[in-house]
Amino acid sequence: MKRETLNGKLFICSSCQKIHLEFITTGLDFRNQQSLKEMLVYLNGVKATSDDSSDQNMPYRRKIMIPFQDTNLKMLLTPSELDELTQLIAGFIAQLNGETSVERQKNIPMKLFNGISSIQLN
Numbered sequence: 001m002k003r004e005t006l007n008g009k010l011f012i013c014s015s016c017q018k019i020h021l022e023f024i025t026t027g028l029d030f031r032n033q034q035s036l037k038e039m040l041v042y043l044n045g046v047k048a049t050s051d052d053s054s055d056q057n058m059p060y061r062r063k064i065m066i067p068f069q070d071t072n073l074k075m076l077l078t079p080s081e082l083d084e085l086t087q088l089i090a091g092f093i094a095q096l097n098g099e100t101s102v103e104r105q106k107n108i109p110m111k112l113f114n115g116i117s118s119i120q121l122n
Helices: 033-049 053-057 079-096
Strands: 002-004 008-012 019-023 026-030 064-067 074-077
Touching: 002 079, 008 079, 019 033, 019 079, 026 033, 033 064, 033 079, 064 079, 074 079
Parallel strands: none
Antiparallel strands: 002 008, 008 019, 019 026, 064 074
């Protein structure tokens, strides 16, 4: 099973059975559908707060940052890339569950970059 967009691809590996996400230049592995759902909920929370103007003064070209727990890594995205990523993940989860339409995920409010709690994938 796989799903693709212009900048990304999600698929289940036939060897390790993990869910692999490739998005722009980032590759992430998820152990199961639940961890992928957690990522989607997190991204929807980021999306809900991504219009915060105080973060627009950062020197990065991509203003939306997704930090990862216990690492120095962060995913940098534009608003359109964040939309594409959330649609890719939501569509893949719907496909896994045999659904024909993508249900709206609930948003969790959070602050971008300054004070944001990071996400742990595995």
